Amino acid sequence: MLIKSSGDKVRRQNSTLVLSALRRQDALSHTDLAELTGLASATVTAITAELEQIGAIERHEPQAAASRGRPRVLLSRKGSFAYAMSVQISSDNVRYALSDYRGTLMDRFDEPRVLAATPSSFSEDFARALLRLADRSKLDSATVAVLSVSSKGIVDAEGAHVVWSPVFGNQPVDLNAALSAFPNADLMVSNETRLVAHGLASRIGGEGADFRGLIALSLGHSIGLGIARTNAVGGLEVNAPNFGHMLNASDNKLCRCGSRGCVEASAGFYGILRTAFEVPPDTIPARFVPLAEMDRIALTARQGNRMAQYAFRQAGLALGQGLSRVFSLYETLPVIITGPGTRYYDLLARGLDEGLQTCLQVRLDGMPKIDMANDEASLVYEGHLDRALKAIDQQLVTGAP
Ligand SMILES: [Zn+2]
Structure with a gap:
């Protein structure tokens, strides 16, 4: 299903522009397509004709002219x-x-x-x-x-x-x-x-001119991090460094990966549980901690249990320190927190701020904007x-x- 003039680099780039415009918008008229891509009308005609011929896009003829003037034919991707x-x-x-x-x-x-x-x-x-x-x-x-x-x-x-x-x-x-x-x-x-991170970036128009980048931080049994940034040619570049298993502190906390001192060993659910119940830090972590168990620890923390409060604060601290290292390596970017751990943000926030504020990069750039997104799936x-x-x-x- 390769389009025929694929040897031509300019033509390839132009086709990519047309296809990505039709990916972001469900249906577009010829005029809108030319405007969005910045391509000449004749170029758009040639590319869309070819895409239509191979069956990748289809045109939707308007119903009987409802208004005067030329009827608007819309182009969209063809589902099948x-x-x-x-x-x-x-x-x-x-x-x-x-x-x-x-x-x-x-x-x-x-x-x-x-x-x-x-x-x-x-x-x-x-x-x-x-x-x-x-x-x-x-x-x-x-x-x-x-x-x-x-x-x-x-x-x-x-x-x-x-x-x-x-x-x-x-x-x-x-x-x-x-x-x-x-x-x-x-x-x-x-x-x-x-x-x-990719989903968040495409929701807010990640290939648009004013998008710089964002970090997705997923909190749960494991800790994940994704970075979406605009690359030199305006495209979206997304990667996921190994944040959860990045060395955070020489604190002897055993991680599920077998190492000690990973971010996850403090901030993953099993890390929080272990600290809250004062279990020795080198205890082999629980394979899975039910959310109800985490909710109980959070409840006791909110009711004033010191050890439970401390466990969440230590988790926040590990996350804040980890993020500050990411900012030092890249730049300070807005953070969107997802995953089941967002429900404990009130308990994590103090440690998180503390971890971020110790970093020069954050003191220079200011604290990052932090938001929650509750629909991770x-x-x-x-x-x-x-x-x-x-x-x-x-x-x-x-x-x-
Ligand atoms: Zn680990």
């Missing part, structure tokens, strides 16, 4: 041109979703995570669920262009597999096996908070979708994923 599957792997659940090329969510279901699963039984369940997703929509498996998978943990630079995850540790999870049923699908694996989905559609467009224009 390609499909993207996205899979959100969390600690207790796996969410499968199917979207069309127009960005419409077509189907979605959740499967509970089997806690005793091995990497190979997980891969089998995963492959079965993807077939079910395609079957439920009676989809031709050849039309699935992207399979986008997210997990907490560390993803390799190529984005093809999970290097380390909170649930399987260093054991590799083979996601490629499931691809055999979808011959044209490219596999993309992302750290979950990377997608949260939707943000992950939006990140999946935008990233997948962008990859389909890129393949369309350059022939390379």
